[in-house]
Every structure is written in C-alpha cells, then in structure tokens.
Amino acid sequence: MTSGATTMRGMWSVVAVVAVVVLVAMYVTWLAGRLDRLHARAAAAARALDAQLLRRAAAAAVLAEELAAPELYAAARDALDAAPGEREAAENDLTRALRLIDHPAGGPAGEAVVAASxxxxxxxxxxxxxxxxxxxxxxxxxxxxxxxSRRHDRPGYFDVGDTTLELTPPVPA
Amino acid sequence: MRIGIVCPYSLDVPGGVQNHVQDLAETLIALGHRVSVLAPADDDAPHPPYVVPAGRSVPFPYNGSVARITFGPVSTARVRRWLTRGEFDVVHVHEPFVLSVSMLAALSARAPVVATFHTAMTRSRAMAAAQGVLQLILERITARIAVSALARKVQVEHLGGGAVEIPNGVAVARYAAAEPLSGWPGPCAPGSGGTLGFLGRFTEPRKGFPVLRRAFVDLAERRPGLRLLVAGPGERETLLEEVPPALHDRVTFLGLVPERDKPRMLRSVDLYVAPNTGGESFGMILTEAMAAGTPVVASDLDAFRRVLDGGRAGALFPTGDHAALAAAVGPLLDDAGRRAALAARASQVVAAYDWPVVARRVLEVYATAIEAAGGVAIDDAALGDVTLGDGTVGDVGMGDIGTGDDGQLEEQPG
Known part of the structure; x- marks a missing residue:
C-alpha cells in the first residue's frame, strides 16, 4: 500500500519533470525561431536601406550633373564608393551637400532627390x-x-542624421 | 498594390478611426490600388463593396468610451481566411494594441505589416504590464505611423522605436464643394449679423464650449443679428444653460449631424470657433473647417497653432479667455477682407492634408515596409496614379546602379 503510493508519487514526479523539460524545450525552440526571424528582418531591412542610399546618391549625381555642381557630385561619388566603415560619414556629408543646394525640388532631378531622401x-x-x-x-x-544568438552576427544601427530635405507638411502636435 | 486594411472598430457606428479607414481606402482605390478593408460589421448591414465584414462586434470599454470590437476563434478564422484570399502586398492595421481583428491580423499576416496608431495613450502602467505581449505584436509590425506628434511621442517613450508622423487626411474637395444649409450663413455686415459655428461634444469640458457661449452672449447683446449654429450630441437645454432667454432664438441647435452633413454645416457659418481648452491631439475639425473655406478662430493651443500656420491661416486667442475670444470675433465679423485672407491662406495650408497627398505619404510607408521585408528597392512608379498591372517601370535616374528587383511589384498580376 505504502510502496504503491510511493511508486505513484514517483511516477507523477517523472511525468512532471518530463512535462517541464518539454515545456522548456518548446520555449527555447520558439525563442530560437523568434531570434532567427528578428535577425532575418534586420538583415533584410539593412539591404533595403542600402538600396535606398544608393538610389539617393545616384539621384544626387544626376542633379549635380544638371546643375554643374562639382562638390555635390563629389559627395555623391564618395557616398557610392565609401568603404563600410566610412559610409555613415559619407552619407551625412551628402545630406549636408544636398542641403546647400537652393530649392532642390525644382525640376524632375531635384524632385527625385527630395523623394529619394x-x-x-x-x-x-x-x-x-x-x-x-x-x-x-x-x-x-x-x-x-x-x-x-551565436549563429547570427550582431546587427548594428546605421547612424546617420535625418536625411529629409524639404519640411514635410506641418504636423499638428 | 494589393492592400489589406484592418479596422478594429465596427463600421456600423461612426467614429474617427472608422472614417479615417474608409477615406484612406477610397483614396487608395481612386489612385488605382486594390484595397480590401476588414472590419467588424453586421453581415447583412449595407457597407461599401471594398469592406469584408469580420462578424458582429461586442461592446468593450476602451480609452474612456465604448468601442465595439471583435475578438475570438471565429474572428481569428475569418481574419486568416481574409489574409489568405487577399494575397496582399502589404497589410495595414489600425490600432493594433486594441484586442481586435487588427491585433489578430498583425499576428497572423505573412505580408509586411504597417500599423497606424491613432490614440495618444498616455496611461503607461497598463502598457508597462503588458510590455512583453505588446513587444510580440510590435515585432510583427514593419513600419509604424502615428497620426499626431502626441501619438508618436507615446510610441517613442513607452515602446521604443520610431513612428512616421502622417496627419489625418481631409477630403478637401468634398468640403469645398458642399452646399450651405438653406438660409445660412445669412447677412453679415459691419456692426450686425454674422454666424458663429461650433461642432462637437459641447458637454465635454476639454472642448471648451462654455468659453464660446460666454463670448457669444457678450457679443450678441451688442451686436444685433449675431447667430450661433451648433451641431453635436446632447440636449438643447444643456446647450442653452447661462444663455439669457432673449437670445435663445439666436442659437440654432442641429443635434448630432451625420458625417456626410458636416461639410454643409461648416459651410453655413461665417466663422468657425474652436474654443478647446486642451487635450486635442490633432485639430481635425480645424482642417475640416479650413477645407470648407470657413475662417477659423481657435484657442492658442500648440496643435492648433501649428495647423493654423502660427495664426496666418486662422485667428488665435488665449486659451479659455472668453473676453479675448469676443474681442477677436467682433472685428473679424466686421472685416470681410480679413476673413477672406484667412480663408485663402487656410486653403493653401490644408492642401497638405488633402487625402490624395496624405495617401501618397502612406504609400511611401507601404513601399518601405515591402522593401524592408524583402530586402530590395521597388519602383516609385508603383506608388502614384499607376493602375496596377500596366507594366510601366519608370527608372528614376538610377543610371548604372542596380538596386535589385526594380519594379517587382508590377510583375505580379493585378
């Protein structure tokens, strides 16, 4: 009788331990999946940002040719050619160069730059x-x-200032 | 673009979010996109063709009022089916933190998710407690939009992360073309006549109606023929409290006007007065009055000052000061030229809030979300007045630089 109860209790403990192990394993699997998804998302967003930066620099180069503005052209070239470590600074320089242009929105090339920014x-x-x-x-x-997270590279911020050129319509507080 | 929009609140009852969703959907359709709106609605109630009802809704207290929402296994099944059938390029959920089809759609969508936050939820304790759950929803959202700087601030401070500020749109053409109510606004000459307007919950302290009422009483005693036109939910008796009986026939109360009659009401007054004392996160009613071509007199709140271009697109008076309001209104009613100048500047300012302009900014966010999810750049031609599937791939000065799958959106059958 006593030994039967002990066996029962022992069995329940085993069941409980197995249940906890299964739950923890499920949680860890879910966490790993979530980690994969977030890293994949950050990597895709980085590629999209890269594409948009290239697009802006190219649009800036076209505008520079149209306006015969060598400084702007050089800044656009630098942004296109920058090594990974220098890219943020080059993009900030390009933003500054674009802000020096008066009324960039005039004409299709200017509009393309404003939209790309x-x-x-x-x-x-x-x-x-x-x-x-x-x-x-x-x-x-x-x-x-x-x-x-050992299978994933640590994602990093792309640290550049606000790139918008024209003030967007006044937005109420 | 194939766009799925999810509205958390029932379309059978009027509301700001519901109006926003329907206006946005109709504008996007007019721009050539394919739009489906999923929202709680009665299956047999009449609704626009682009609406897919998500079942009946139940009342649920939220943010100080009662919202009708839909949540549960049946709704989940309907949301999943809608997502599968729609094959959307992007899913745009509104207020995803409300227990609703919006939240369900954000959690189940495979397409990139864009979320718009309308309310500036300042209570952060509930948010902090649910942080873990909210984070799971946020991780499903690629791009966030806030309709006001206040709503954006909540995003940044309580949830971390940015949100793009895109204001509420207003259907400018509909307001500008509306026919005034017959017999309104009536004569308005130096020293006599003129009509002031107020629309909204005059019983709600934040709306500041008592400020307007006192200013009206002061002015009406000196100015023969001055009238006040009020629309909104409530009782006439409450409205006329503190108004001398002699002036009662100069106050016209329309009761609650349906959304489609708002433009007519706003066109029926000489001046629209917004005496709000605070709490207004966005001056929606101001942009509506501006679109209607009615000059505005408003409290000097931050939000109002910004919409009114610092006072150039509408007159400002110190918040809560009825004497200052009366002092601002009197001379304006005497000066038709100044009213016209304010209205002219207002119509320039309000162009930035016109739905087609606002919808294009929303489309840019859609494109950004699609790009970020796919790691490519898509072509801007897909955003404008391009009918889907016409195959035009405009090359915006890209020259020799390949950015991946340009124009990939057009490759998909419309």
Missing amino acids: RRVELARQVHSDCVRDALALRQRRLVRLLRL
Whole structure:
C-alpha cells in the first residue's frame, strides 16, 4: 500500500519533470525561431536601406550633373564608393551637400532627390526598429545563457542624421 | 498594390478611426490600388463593396468610451481566411494594441505589416504590464505611423522605436464643394449679423464650449443679428444653460449631424470657433473647417497653432479667455477682407492634408515596409496614379546602379 503510493508519487514526479523539460524545450525552440526571424528582418531591412542610399546618391549625381555642381557630385561619388566603415560619414556629408543646394525640388532631378531622401529616412527608421528588436532579444538572460544568438552576427544601427530635405507638411502636435 | 486594411472598430457606428479607414481606402482605390478593408460589421448591414465584414462586434470599454470590437476563434478564422484570399502586398492595421481583428491580423499576416496608431495613450502602467505581449505584436509590425506628434511621442517613450508622423487626411474637395444649409450663413455686415459655428461634444469640458457661449452672449447683446449654429450630441437645454432667454432664438441647435452633413454645416457659418481648452491631439475639425473655406478662430493651443500656420491661416486667442475670444470675433465679423485672407491662406495650408497627398505619404510607408521585408528597392512608379498591372517601370535616374528587383511589384498580376 505504502510502496504503491510511493511508486505513484514517483511516477507523477517523472511525468512532471518530463512535462517541464518539454515545456522548456518548446520555449527555447520558439525563442530560437523568434531570434532567427528578428535577425532575418534586420538583415533584410539593412539591404533595403542600402538600396535606398544608393538610389539617393545616384539621384544626387544626376542633379549635380544638371546643375554643374562639382562638390555635390563629389559627395555623391564618395557616398557610392565609401568603404563600410566610412559610409555613415559619407552619407551625412551628402545630406549636408544636398542641403546647400537652393530649392532642390525644382525640376524632375531635384524632385527625385527630395523623394529619394524621404525614402532613405523611412528605410532608416524601419531598419533602426528592426535592429532594436533584435538587440533587445539578444540581451535576454536565457538567450545569452544558451548562446542562442551565436549563429547570427550582431546587427548594428546605421547612424546617420535625418536625411529629409524639404519640411514635410506641418504636423499638428 | 494589393492592400489589406484592418479596422478594429465596427463600421456600423461612426467614429474617427472608422472614417479615417474608409477615406484612406477610397483614396487608395481612386489612385488605382486594390484595397480590401476588414472590419467588424453586421453581415447583412449595407457597407461599401471594398469592406469584408469580420462578424458582429461586442461592446468593450476602451480609452474612456465604448468601442465595439471583435475578438475570438471565429474572428481569428475569418481574419486568416481574409489574409489568405487577399494575397496582399502589404497589410495595414489600425490600432493594433486594441484586442481586435487588427491585433489578430498583425499576428497572423505573412505580408509586411504597417500599423497606424491613432490614440495618444498616455496611461503607461497598463502598457508597462503588458510590455512583453505588446513587444510580440510590435515585432510583427514593419513600419509604424502615428497620426499626431502626441501619438508618436507615446510610441517613442513607452515602446521604443520610431513612428512616421502622417496627419489625418481631409477630403478637401468634398468640403469645398458642399452646399450651405438653406438660409445660412445669412447677412453679415459691419456692426450686425454674422454666424458663429461650433461642432462637437459641447458637454465635454476639454472642448471648451462654455468659453464660446460666454463670448457669444457678450457679443450678441451688442451686436444685433449675431447667430450661433451648433451641431453635436446632447440636449438643447444643456446647450442653452447661462444663455439669457432673449437670445435663445439666436442659437440654432442641429443635434448630432451625420458625417456626410458636416461639410454643409461648416459651410453655413461665417466663422468657425474652436474654443478647446486642451487635450486635442490633432485639430481635425480645424482642417475640416479650413477645407470648407470657413475662417477659423481657435484657442492658442500648440496643435492648433501649428495647423493654423502660427495664426496666418486662422485667428488665435488665449486659451479659455472668453473676453479675448469676443474681442477677436467682433472685428473679424466686421472685416470681410480679413476673413477672406484667412480663408485663402487656410486653403493653401490644408492642401497638405488633402487625402490624395496624405495617401501618397502612406504609400511611401507601404513601399518601405515591402522593401524592408524583402530586402530590395521597388519602383516609385508603383506608388502614384499607376493602375496596377500596366507594366510601366519608370527608372528614376538610377543610371548604372542596380538596386535589385526594380519594379517587382508590377510583375505580379493585378
């Protein structure tokens, strides 16, 4: 009788332990999947941002040719050719060069630059959000303990200033 | 573009978010996009052809009022089916933090998700408690839009991360072309006549109606023929509290006017007065009055000052000061030239809030979300007045630089 109860209790403990192990394993699997998804998202957003930056620099080069503005052309070239470590500075220089141009919106080349700048800003914001989400998950204790993020490179922010050229319509507070 | 829009609140009852969603959908359709709106609505109630009802809704107290929402296994199945059938390029959910089809769609969508936050939820305790859950929803959202700087501030401070500010749109053409109510606004000459307008919940303290009422009483005693036209929910008795009986016949109360009659009401007054004392995160009613071509007199709130271009597109008076309001209104009613100048500047300013302009900015966010999800750049030609599937791929000065799958949107059958 007593031994039967002990056996029962022992069996239930085993069941409980197995259940906990299964739940933890499911949680870890889910966490790893989430980590994969967030890193993939950040990488895709980085590629999109890269494409938008190239598009802006190309549009700036076209505008520079149209206006015969050598400084702007050089800034656009630098942004296109910049090595990964110098890219942020080169893009900021290009933003500054574009802001020196009077009324960039005049004509189709100017409009293309203004539109491309707006799109860079949007892409940068989305990229920053994706990077922030991925980094936050990497910081989790369990993620660090199990080194779940070792298969992924640490995503980094693309640190450039606001690229918009024209003031967008006044937005009420 | 194939766009799926999700509205959390029932379309059977009027509301700001519902109006926003329907105006946005109609504008996008006019721009040549394919739009489907999923929203709680009765299956047998009449609704526009682009609306897919997500089932009946239940009342749910939210943000100080009662919202009708839909949530549960049946709704989940309907949301999934809608997402599968729609094959959307982008899914645009409104207020995804409300327990609703918006939240369900954000969690189940495979297409990139754009979310618009309308309310400036300042209560952060509930948000902090649910942070983990909200984070799971946020991770499904690629790009966020806030309709006001206040709503954006909440995003940045409580949730981390940015949001693009895109204001509420206004259908300028509909307002500008509306026929005034017959017999309104009536005569308005130096020293006599004129009509002041107010639209909204006059019982709500933040709307500041008592400020306008006192200013009206002061002015009406000196100015023969001055009238006040009020529309909004409430009782006439409440409206006329503190108004001397002799002036009662100079106050006209329309009761609650349906959305489609708002432009007519706004066109029926000489001056629209916005005496709000605070809490207004966006001066929607101001842009509506401006679109209607009616000069505006408004409290000197930050939000109002910004919409009114610092006072050039409408007169400002110190918030809550009825004497200052009366002092601003009197001379304006005497001066038709100044009213016309304010209205002219207002119509220039309000062009930036016209729905087609606002919708193009929303489309840019859609494109950004699609690009960020796919890691490519798509062509801007897909954003404008391009009918889907016509195959035009404009090359915006890209020259020799390949940016990946330009124009990939056009390759998909419309």
